Amino acid sequence: MVGSDSLSGPLDPAADAGYPDAPPRMGFFTDTSVCIGCKACEVACKEWNGVPDDGLNLLGMSFDNTGALTANSWRHVAFIEQAAPSAVQAPGEDGVRWLMSSDVCKHCTHAACLDVCPTGALFRTEFGTVVVQADVCNGCGNCIPACPYGVIDQREGDGRAWKCTLCYDRIGDGLMPACATACPTESIQYGPLEELRERAERRVEHLHEAGTQEARLYGHDPHDGVGGDGAFFLLLDEPEVYGLPPDPVVTTRDLPAMWRRAGLAAASMAAAAVVAFVGGRP
Amino acid sequence: MSGPGRGGGRDRGEQLAVPEAQVQSYYGRPIVRAPVWGHGIPAYFFTGGLAAGCALLAAGADLTGRPTMRRAARLACLGALGASAGLLVSDLGRPDRFYNMLRLAKPTSPMSMGSWILTAIGPPAGIAAAAEFADRLPSRGVLGLARRVLPPAGRAAGLAAAGLAPALATYTAVLITDTAAPSWHEAYPELPFVFAGSALASASGVGLLAAPPSESTPARRLALVGAGIELAASRSIETRLGLLSEPYRQGRAGRLLSTGRNLTLMGALGALLGGRSRVVSALSGGALLAAAAATRFGIYAGGVASMKDPRYTVLPQRERLDQGRPARADDT
Numbered sequence: 001m002v003g004s005d006s007l008s009g010p011l012d013p014a015a016d017a018g019y020p021d022a023p024p025r026m027g028f029f030t031d032t033s034v035c036i037g038c039k040a041c042e043v044a045c046k047e048w049n050g051v052p053d054d055g056l057n058l059l060g061m062s063f064d065n066t067g068a069l070t071a072n073s074w075r076h077v078a079f080i081e082q083a084a085p086s087a088v089q090a091p092g093e094d095g096v097r098w099l100m101s102s103d104v105c106k107h108c109t110h111a112a113c114l115d116v117c118p119t120g121a122l123f124r125t126e127f128g129t130v131v132v133q134a135d136v137c138n139g140c141g142n143c144i145p146a147c148p149y150g151v152i153d154q155r156e157g158d159g160r161a162w163k164c165t166l167c168y169d170r171i172g173d174g175l176m177p178a179c180a181t182a183c184p185t186e187s188i189q190y191g192p193l194e195e196l197r198e199r200a201e202r203r204v205e206h207l208h209e210a211g212t213q214e215a216r217l218y219g220h221d222p223h224d225g226v227g228g229d230g231a232f233f234l235l236l237d238e239p240e241v242y243g244l245p246p247d248p249v250v251t252t253r254d255l256p257a258m259w260r261r262a263g264l265a266a267a268s269m270a271a272a273a274v275v276a277f278v279g280g281r282p
Numbered sequence: 283m284s285g286p287g288r289g290g291g292r293d294r295g296e297q298l299a300v301p302e303a304q305v306q307s308y309y310g311r312p313i314v315r316a317p318v319w320g321h322g323i324p325a326y327f328f329t330g331g332l333a334a335g336c337a338l339l340a341a342g343a344d345l346t347g348r349p350t351m352r353r354a355a356r357l358a359c360l361g362a363l364g365a366s367a368g369l370l371v372s373d374l375g376r377p378d379r380f381y382n383m384l385r386l387a388k389p390t391s392p393m394s395m396g397s398w399i400l401t402a403i404g405p406p407a408g409i410a411a412a413a414e415f416a417d418r419l420p421s422r423g424v425l426g427l428a429r430r431v432l433p434p435a436g437r438a439a440g441l442a443a444a445g446l447a448p449a450l451a452t453y454t455a456v457l458i459t460d461t462a463a464p465s466w467h468e469a470y471p472e473l474p475f476v477f478a479g480s481a482l483a484s485a486s487g488v489g490l491l492a493a494p495p496s497e498s499t500p501a502r503r504l505a506l507v508g509a510g511i512e513l514a515a516s517r518s519i520e521t522r523l524g525l526l527s528e529p530y531r532q533g534r535a536g537r538l539l540s541t542g543r544n545l546t547l548m549g550a551l552g553a554l555l556g557g558r559s560r561v562v563s564a565l566s567g568g569a570l571l572a573a574a575a576a577t578r579f580g581i582y583a584g585g586v587a588s589m590k591d592p593r594y595t596v597l598p599q600r601e602r603l604d605q606g607r608p609a610r611a612d613d614t
Contacts, residue, residue: 007390061309068311078308116460118394119382138382139375141318142393145461145589150315159375225609240596243308247599249609251460251467252390258456258470259389265455265474266448268511270338272482273444276503277342 008253010222013109013230017124025128026171028180028188028231029196030102031203032242033215035187037063037100041075044182048167049074052155068243069103071155074164075179076103078242101242102179102188105130105151105164106219107230110250113143113152113163121161128193128230129166137161148226148248166230193230200234212236218244225249305600307592314462316589322373324582326366327454328484328575330400331477333362334451335485335508337407341444342500343489344437351501353414354492355485356440360411363404370400392457399453403446409439451481458585464595465526465588466581472522475515476581482508483546484574486553490567495558505553505570509546512577516543519581525597529587530580538580545573 006016014022045051054072059065062079069076077100084097111130114122121137124130132152139159143152152163167177171190175181180190189196200217207215214236219229225248239246307313317323340355342348371380383397413436419429452474459470466473482504489501516539520530529535552566588594602608 059309064309080308112460112462115390116393118386118388118391118397119379120386120388121382136379136382136385137376138379140383140393141373141375142391142457144315145317145458145463148314148462150313150462153315154318154375161375223610238306240306240313240592240600241308243311243313243592245313245595245599247602247608248462251462254467254470255390255456255460258459261471262449262452262456262474265478266452268475269334269448269451269478269482272478272507272511273338273342273504276486276500276507277346279503 007115007255008110008225008227008250010227011109012128013111013124013227014126014128019126022126022128024192024194025230026166026191027107027128027193027196027229028104028166028177028190029200029234030104030231031187031189031200031234032099032101033187033203033207033212033234033236034185035077035100035102036185037077037079037098038184039066039077040182040184041102041179041188042066042073042077044178045075045164048170048178049165051162069105069149069151069153069163071153071158071162074104074162077101078103080237080241082237082241099236099241101233101235102183103242103244104179104231105166106149106226106232107164107166108148108250109222109227109230110252111226112146112148112250112252113161115250115252115255116142116146118142125168127166127168127171129168129171130230131165131168132161132163134160134162146251148245148250164231196232200232203234207234225253305593305596307596311592312590313592313595314464314589316463316586317461318375320373321579322369324579325575326369326373327477327578327582329362329365329369330454331451331481331574331578332484332488332571333359333366333403333407334447335481335483335504336362336488337403337410337440337443337447337450338482339485339489339501339504340410341440343493343497344440346500348493348497348500351489351493351497352440354488356407356411356414356436358485358488358492359443360407363400363407366400367404392453392460396450396453396457399446399449403443403450406439406442406446410436410443412436413439448478451478458582461585462595463585463589464598465523465529466585468523468526468598469519472515472518473581475511476519476577479508479511479513479515480574480577483512483549483570484508487549487567487570487574490553490556490563490570492567495560495563498563501567502553502556505550505566509550509570513543513546516577526588526594529591529594530584533583533587535580535582535584535587538576538583542573542576542580545569545576549573 064079080099084095137160180188219232222228336355336359343352388394413432416432455474486501486505549566549569556562
């Protein structure tokens with residue numbers, strides 16, 4: 001059923017899913033250091049994918065009136081206003097630093113949503129991405145609490161689970177996903193994951209040389225708790241500041257141990273019933 | 283089990299219980315998303331456990347010649363299974379697609395495994411319940427044949443249902459521990475025992491309510507064993523997990539779990555001392571049933587609370603990073 005590495009550890013997800021001659025794994029590198037918070041990615045995503053609106057909300061969260069990734073927001077631009085670290089300030093300046101970041105489904109190497117989906121509605125594409133088949137999903141909701149990033153969500157009034165598809169219908173035709181195409185600063189970069197990882201390493205080195213010591217990559221490491229993200233980020237502060245989990249783990253990593261404990265409890269239950277009926281009279 | 287999520291020992295939580303202000307978050311928003319399930323799901327954890335416990339109680343009563351208890355347990359088992367199916371289908375976002383649950387059998391999906399377990403236990407539980415009405419059938423013709431075949435078929439079917447029952451009672455624990463809910467996930471060693479113990483205690487409640495004193499001794503023993511397993515495992519969840527035990531001791535979850543604990547204790551005490559009194563037995567039985575429901579809703583509320591406050595997601599992960607031992611995908 002599953003190989004020793006299928007629930008955790010680095011691997012090529014498309015090959016693991018059974019594609020014999022899979023194309024290179026494709027993904028996003030979102031370089032938040034050049035994000036200008038224009039939300040073109042949010043708009044382009046909605047337009048291309050026909051995603052319904054989330055309502056007109058004023059959330060009181062800086063310029064963020066989207067709030068979070070939801071069934072109806074597959075890109076979400078976060079806005080953080082904070083006191084600038086002294087390293088990026090001119091002497092005597094008490095400036096505010098703006099952090100902006102376009103969040104998206106991570107298309108994990110080990111995707112908990114896909115692992116727990118009972119219907120097979122969630123599947124792994126030949127590009128290594130994770131997509132929901134809307135014609136199969138029965139809205140059981142199991143994927144929603146399984147995601148370590150809180151991405152996938154049920155659409156109200158529709159009942160099914162929805163999230164970013166990494167524009168499966170575009171990339172199969174050699175096009176870029178809508179968000180990356182619309183991004184005016186190339187903060188959202190699309191391409192083969194291997195290439196993006198190398199490019200990201202060079203970008204971080206460059207930023208460090210330029211004095212931006214707080215630049216760090218997030219989700220790029222194939223040895224991390226989810227086996228690396230298909231969509232990874234360059235951040236300028238701790239992940240939790242952006243609403244990202246600092247050290248996520250795919251819950252199914254522990255599933256074999258969970259089944260063993262359930263088996264032990266089940267055996268205890270059967271034994272208790274036997275004892276109750278055959279035990280001596282109290 | 284020495285993975286980074288648990289290896290820190292029992293005092294880990296005390297160190298983690300730092301003031302909220304020290305946790306960074308994005309406008310205090312949760313990082314993981316709480317389930318969109320309604321009350322139907324924790325209610326199903328109760329009815330599924332009750333059905334499982336009753337299948338075991340019915341088989342035991344059948345094999346040891348306790349007809350009143352057998353009949354009550356078989357009927358309660360089938361009734362609880364019917365309620366379970368109804369609760370599960372109506373909670374789907376697309377109830378008309380419920381049959382997609384059986385498109386595949388997928389061991390990495392506890393819900394898929396559970397769908398198959400529930401599907402498999404239904405027919406034998408139904409046959410066992412139908413066997414209770416065999417003596418009302420005419421003694422001639424096709425129905426006469428059924429009258430003669432049903433009792434032995436009911437025994438075989440009842441034993442088959444009892445064989446599947448422990449899986450039905452415990453897989454639901456895996457269903458919720460196999461999530462990113464911090465207080466569910468970290469409780470995975472104990473939670474199947476809470477559900478197993480609670481399932482036994484609730485089924486013994488049916489036995490205590492229905493069976494005369496001459497038949498009820500095994501139900502009393504089952505009440506004590508079930509309550510013991512449930513209380514010990516719950517106690518561990520409420521204390522062992524440090525910061526992640528907190529959601530089980532506070533708010534709605536804390537109130538439900540303490541109600542469940544008190545009712546379990548009262549029910550077990552009544553089962554132990556109520557001996558010859560039908561009234562005391564019935565009261566204990568009712569208390570054990572109510573306790574099982576309160577416990578399931580309490581466990582459910584605790585896990586949801588741990589998802590809604592980013593502290594519970596961030597702090598344990600941040601602590602791993604600060605100690606220089608980030609999660610590695612290949613850890614177990």
